[in-house]
Amino acid sequence: MQKKLIALAIAGLVSGGAFAQSSNVTIYGRANLAFDNYSATGSFGGAATDFQGRNRVADSSSRIGFKGIEDLGNGLNLNWQCESQVNMNQGGTNTMANVVGNSSVGLCGRQSYVGLSGNWGEFRLGRQEVYWTNGRVNDIGANELVTASPISTTGGGLLSAPYNRTSNVLSYFTPSVSGFQGAVFYVAGAEAAVAGASANGKGYSLQLNYNNGPIAVKYDWAKSYAQDTLTTGLDPATGVPTVAGSKLALAYFYQGDSKVGLVLAQLTANSVAGNAVNTIAGNNLKQSTWDFNWEHYWGSGNIQSIVNYGKIGNASLAAGNGSISGVALNFNASQTGATAWTVGGKYFFSKRTAVYLETEKITNGTQQWADYAAGGYSAGIGGPAGGIGAASRGADPKITAIGVIHNF
Numbered sequence: 001m002q003k004k005l006i007a008l009a010i011a012g013l014v015s016g017g018a019f020a021q022s023s024n025v026t027i028y029g030r031a032n033l034a035f036d037n038y039s040a041t042g043s044f045g046g047a048a049t050d051f052q053g054r055n056r057v058a059d060s061s062s063r064i065g066f067k068g069i070e071d072l073g074n075g076l077n078l079n080w081q082c083e084s085q086v087n088m089n090q091g092g093t094n095t096m097a098n099v100v101g102n103s104s105v106g107l108c109g110r111q112s113y114v115g116l117s118g119n120w121g122e123f124r125l126g127r128q129e130v131y132w133t134n135g136r137v138n139d140i141g142a143n144e145l146v147t148a149s150p151i152s153t154t155g156g157g158l159l160s161a162p163y164n165r166t167s168n169v170l171s172y173f174t175p176s177v178s179g180f181q182g183a184v185f186y187v188a189g190a191e192a193a194v195a196g197a198s199a200n201g202k203g204y205s206l207q208l209n210y211n212n213g214p215i216a217v218k219y220d221w222a223k224s225y226a227q228d229t230l231t232t233g234l235d236p237a238t239g240v241p242t243v244a245g246s247k248l249a250l251a252y253f254y255q256g257d258s259k260v261g262l263v264l265a266q267l268t269a270n271s272v273a274g275n276a277v278n279t280i281a282g283n284n285l286k287q288s289t290w291d292f293n294w295e296h297y298w299g300s301g302n303i304q305s306i307v308n309y310g311k312i313g314n315a316s317l318a319a320g321n322g323s324i325s326g327v328a329l330n331f332n333a334s335q336t337g338a339t340a341w342t343v344g345g346k347y348f349f350s351k352r353t354a355v356y357l358e359t360e361k362i363t364n365g366t367q368q369w370a371d372y373a374a375g376g377y378s379a380g381i382g383g384p385a386g387g388i389g390a391a392s393r394g395a396d397p398k399i400t401a402i403g404v405i406h407n408f
Contacts, residue, residue: 029064033057033088034146034356034403040388043395044366050395051388058401059089060146060377063110075118083110111165122173130185130205131222132164137249137261138293140308140342145358146401147372149340151310152291154245154265157370157387158315158336159287161267162224162243163187163203164374179212189227201227216261218249243269256297263291263310287315287336301348306358308342312370335365335394352407359400366394 039053065083072078084107113126132153133142141148154161168188174181189201205222223244244267251261266288291310298305315336344358362370371387372378378387388395 024070025066025068027064027066028408029062029086030405030407031062031088032060032146032403032405033062034060034401036146036399036401036403038397038399040371040392040395040397043388043392045391045394049392051392051397057089058146058377058403059087060403061142061374062086062088065110077117078114079117079122079124080114082108082112084112085109113169113171119175121175124169124171124173126169127165127167128169128171128185130163130166130169130187130203131161131207131220131245131247134247134249134261134263135209135218136211136216136253136259137218137251138263138291138308140293140295140306140344141374144295144304144306144346145342145344145356146403147360147374147377147399148342149291149308149310149360149362150370150372150374151289151312151338151340152263152293152308153374154247154267154289157312157338157364157368159267159269159285160243162222162245163205166203179210181209181211183207183209185222187224189225193227197227199227201225214253216249216251216253218247220247220249221245243267256301258296259294261293263289263293265289265291285315288313304346304348304354306342306344306346308340308360310340312338312340312368314365335367338362338364338368338370340370353405355402355404357402359398361396361398363396364394369393369395371397372399 034057035055036058037053037055038051040051041053043049063083063085065081067081067083068079070078108127111127111129113124113128115122115124117123133139134152138152141152150157153164166187168191169185170188171183171185173183183206185203185205185207187203187205189203190199191201193199193201203222203224205220207221208217208219210217221244223242225242245265247263247265249261249263251259253259266286268286270285289310289312291308293308294306296305297303314334340360340362342358342360344356344360346354346356348354360372362372364370369388369390369392373387388397
């Protein structure tokens with residue numbers, strides 16, 4: 001991404017003082033819009049809970065950002081970033097499903113922080129990406145097309161990842177040594193605890209990265225503890241619900257930026273998508289996923305092909321069955337999995353501007369409702385994040401899109 005650098009020099013104008021300071025500010029962004037057709041049919045509940053095909057103008061993670069660095073002397077730097085989502089298809093803060101998008105609310109809704117860094121690493125405070133992204137290994141939905149399978153981020157449907165882009169985070173990043181770098185995150189999740197309630201909402205995450213030549217490896221582990229307040233409706237006898245995830249991502253690069261990648265993940269939870277599961281204490285719901293991706297640049301590099309295929313395995317429950325919002329589910333049955341594939345192609349007019357064509361589909365088991373919902377791009381309005389929701393379980397979302405993306 002080509003960035004526009006603005007040098008700001010502020011000289012002291014106060015009489016009798018020789019005050020001066022300088023900093024650099026970078027303005028950057030993206031416009032990514034597409035014309036698509038979306039449908040999700042074949043649901044367990046029949047036509048009444050299907051989403052019929054419709055044409056849309058879709059925005060996917062268009063954004064504008066500002067970031068800078070100030071040299072404080074003695075090897076110490078102050079770093080900051082404020083990145084905001086801009087919904088260029090309709091404006092405002094609502095997603096395509098007409099629900100407020102968390103990343104779209106006001107300035108700095110995307111990754112935004114202030115930090116101090118030196119040769120010892122960096123500390124950051126702010127809204128940050130915890131567990132969610134896969135770095136260089138698989139960034140199809142984040143950087144290449146209008147959307148991609150939710151499997152690579154292990155989010156959506158029956159089980160969601162413990163975190164994605166998260167508010168109120170303290171993090172520490174180690175220096176990079178021979179391609180290795182680590183990071184730890186603490187999520188302060190008790191900010192909204194009401195009077196008389198325990199302030200026990202929190203989360204932890206660990207990240208390990210290796211980037212050296214053609215090899216990229218990324219490991220993420222995270223665990224979140226939901227806030228036990230007087231307003232959640234959770235039974236205190238079952239304890240505070242937790243969601244945990246572990247994820248290993250690997251990629252091999254060849255011929256420049258062409259690559260093959262694989263993401264393996266496992267999620268466990270005693271709550272599902274924010275809803276209490278009817279189980280006994282310590283009874284965990286578990287689900288594993290894998291996701292393969294291939295990106296290849298042809299000729300002089302102005303044509304790119306993209307293939308992605310993944311699978312969500314059938315979920316299991318440690319003891320017995322359960323229900324979600326009154327929907328009875330047999331977690332040991334063979335109908336809680338899903339498969340997803342994406343095929344796309346891009347033509348680059350320049351390093352910053354490209355057009356693309358893609359088609360993709362998720363095939364859900366009759367007790368699964370994985371869908372495309374991220375970065376302002378969303379589908380139905382049955383789920384809290386704009387996905388199809390449990391009432392439409394078994395429906396198979398399908399998308400065909402043609403779009404344009406420009407980075408600045």
